[in-house]
Amino acid sequence: MKIQYILWAAAFASVVTSCDVTDKKPIDSFTDKSYWSKVSDLEYYANDLYDGLQKPDINKDDESDNCVTTDYKPLLFNEQNIPAKATNDASKWKWETIRKCNFFLQRYQQVEGTEDEINPYVAEVRFFRALDYFDKIKAYGDVPWYDKDLQTSDTEELYKARDPRDRVLGKIIEDLEFAIQWLPEKEVAVKGRLNKDAARTQLARTCLYYGTYKKYHNESGAPTWQELLQKAVAVTNDVMANGYEIVKGADPVSPYHKDGYPLYYSNQFIQEDLTSNKECILPRIYIDGILTHETGRKAGSSNTGLSKDFVESFLCKDGTPIYAPGSSYQGDETLQDEFTNRDPRMYQIIDNQLRPYWVRNGVPDYSNYPDCGASGAVTGYPCVKYHSPDENQWGANKCTYDWFVYRYAEVLLINAEANAELSQCDQAVLDATINKLRDRVEMAHLTTSPIVDPKPIDYGYPVDPLIYEIRRERRIELITEGFRLDDLKRWNGMKVLQNPKTMMGIRITQAVKDLYEGNTTFGGEDGRPTIQYEGKEYLWQYPSKSLTETGRVWGADDRRWLSPIPTDQLTLNPKLGQNPGW
Numbered sequence: 189m190k191i192q193y194i195l196w197a198a199a200f201a202s203v204v205t206s207c208d209v210t211d212k213k214p215i216d217s218f219t220d221k222s223y224w225s226k227v228s229d230l231e232y233y234a235n236d237l238y239d240g241l242q243k244p245d246i247n248k249d250d251e252s253d254n255c256v257t258t259d260y261k262p263l264l265f266n267e268q269n270i271p272a273k274a275t276n277d278a279s280k281w282k283w284e285t286i287r288k289c290n291f292f293l294q295r296y297q298q299v300e301g302t303e304d305e306i307n308p309y310v311a312e313v314r315f316f317r318a319l320d321y322f323d324k325i326k327a328y329g330d331v332p333w334y335d336k337d338l339q340t341s342d343t344e345e346l347y348k349a350r351d352p353r354d355r356v357l358g359k360i361i362e363d364l365e366f367a368i369q370w371l372p373e374k375e376v377a378v379k380g381r382l383n384k385d386a387a388r389t390q391l392a393r394t395c396l397y398y399g400t401y402k403k404y405h406n407e408s409g410a411p412t413w414q415e416l417l418q419k420a421v422a423v424t425n426d427v428m429a430n431g432y433e434i435v436k437g438a439d440p441v442s443p444y445h446k447d448g449y450p451l452y453y454s455n456q457f458i459q460e461d462l463t464s465n466k467e468c469i470l471p472r473i474y475i476d477g478i479l480t481h482e483t484g485r486k487a488g489s490s491n492t493g494l495s496k497d498f499v500e501s502f503l504c505k506d507g508t509p510i511y512a513p514g515s516s517y518q519g520d521e522t523l524q525d526e527f528t529n530r531d532p533r534m535y536q537i538i539d540n541q542l543r544p545y546w547v548r549n550g551v552p553d554y555s556n557y558p559d560c561g562a563s564g565a566v567t568g569y570p571c572v573k574y575h576s577p578d579e580n581q582w583g584a585n586k587c588t589y590d591w592f593v594y595r596y597a598e599v600l601l602i603n604a605e606a607n608a609e610l611s612q613c614d615q616a617v618l619d620a621t622i623n624k625l626r627d628r629v630e631m632a633h634l635t636t637s638p639i640v641d642p643k644p645i646d647y648g649y650p651v652d653p654l655i656y657e658i659r660r661e662r663r664i665e666l667i668t669e670g671f672r673l674d675d676l677k678r679w680n681g682m683k684v685l686q687n688p689k690t691m692m693g694i695r696i697t698q699a700v701k702d703l704y705e706g707n708t709t710f711g712g713e714d715g716r717p718t719i720q721y722e723g724k725e726y727l728w729q730y731p732s733k734s735l736t737e738t739g740r741v742w743g744a745d746d747r748r749w750l751s752p753i754p755t756d757q758l759t760l761n762p763k764l765g766q767n768p769g770w
Contacts, residue, residue: 248670493567567693693727
């Protein structure tokens with residue numbers, strides 16, 4: 189059975205969060221006075237917070253060097269504006285979730301029950317408070333810390349200045365450690381509901397982010413970057429001791445891939461059921477006719493294409509950088525040349541002739557060439573990581589395969605990176621982490637002395653070759669899972685955006701023109717826009733921009749390290765102060 193439990197938003201949530209509470213207890217409705225009595229009340233309340241978990245989306249890396257979108261992202265060209273209101277979609281200055289959590293935490297003690305019955309739900313609520321605050325401090329730095337639901341009479345708290353980011357970070361860690369203490373182990377947790385390892389993963393993610401952020405931005409203060417990275421290692425070690433595996437994903441429709449080109453990586457992301465998958469720490473569960481999504485419909489044709497720079501980051505299958513002496517890289521004269529001898533994840537992530545795009549009535553259809561139109565994948569490199577060839581998944585809002593909220597691969601990448609940053613990453617660590625990922629796709633192992641890339645991406649500072657390769661592995665393995673911009677920020681590596689290939693698509697050669705003949709033209713007034721770079725021609729989605737676009741330069745004091753606070757919030761509370769540069 190796919191699912192034992194589905195979380196639904198409780199109908200009473202809006203009632204119990206009302207400020208208009210009387211002493212009366214109506215028989216036919218809930219009130220704050222009547223509600224907090226049974227342990228089940230805590231469960232139902234916590235259900236409403238689960239919508240805060242990550243949802244399926246194929247565009248999570250659009251604001252990064254990995255992707256090129258039809259219309260350029262203002263953030264990447266320093267053209268974004270200050271939101272006028274906190275309700276703006278671009279704003280994360282929203283406090284409904286924090287208030288819901290604090291409302292619960294101020295009242296749950298009224299419920300009759302044992303500590304073992306009550307505290308798992310307290311742990312869930314504190315987890316969601318930590319999750320929301322983590323997003324807030326990444327966006328804004330200093331933010332007000334609240335641990336109670338405020339009323340209109342709490343003017344001192346409502347109109348106070350922001351609390352220091354590190355103080356809030358400490359509170360986030362406290363909430364997550366409480367969650368780890370009281371949440372159930374995965375094997376006994378209700379399917380789809382939080383467990384200890386989900387909280388451990390979120391804590392490790394938080395500690396890796398601020399551990400490396402502090403290190404590469406030369407920030408002091410408690411907790412130190414070393415303490416944060418040591419905690420990331422410790423909690424990921426705990427997860428790694430709990431029997432998870434890197435799984436070779438089974439083909440959900442049948443093995444229609446071409447001989448010698450298995451889809452062990454990409455199949456993992458189109459699994460109908462992740463509840464028993466040993467790589468899944470926490471799934472978001474979908475069921476036909478009850479809860480569905482549109483990932484399968486949109487993947488590969490979302491007005492977004494992967495960048496040339498991202499494509500060139502794939503190693504050869506033997507672990508050699510493509511521009512290293514003796515590399516087996518075949519060049520990019522044709523699309524097929526690019527995929528030859530490369531990391532097997534490449535043909536599983538990018539549409540090509542080696543994997544079926546459709547399977548209709550049992551007949552596979554292999555694309556002769558990727559869609560590079562303005563409404564397709566504008567670079568000619570469509571990301572099909574979440575695309576299922578099963579036609580049952582193509583309908584509008586018809587996708588039923590589950591979604592990884594937390595997966596074990598991230599845990600291994602955190603462990604390897606944190607160990608490397610602490611100068612304690614030996615071959616045993618690599619074999620227990622990075623090489624587990626490579627084993628899935630039958631790729632050469634990473635060693636502690638990797639081949640130095642002769643044409644590395646420029647982070648703006650020298651990078652130890654081992655750390656460089658761990659970062660590369662993270663970029664490939666977690667593509668479009670929403671980590672890339674955060675990674676560049678925490679590494680202080682925004683100089684990578686100055687590489688023109690982060691805005692380019694496929695190379696345009698005569699062989700490529702012949703392949704697309706009768707379907708797409710390149711250059712001229714009516715063709716897809718192209719540009720000359722280093723003696724070669726490439727797809728270029730932004731003809732209004734230059735190769736050395738000044739907006740891609742991200743300085744040490746750039747305003748984009750933090751988001752602007754909406755104007756209406758500064759009007760209401762001038763003590764908040766605007767972030768630098770806005």
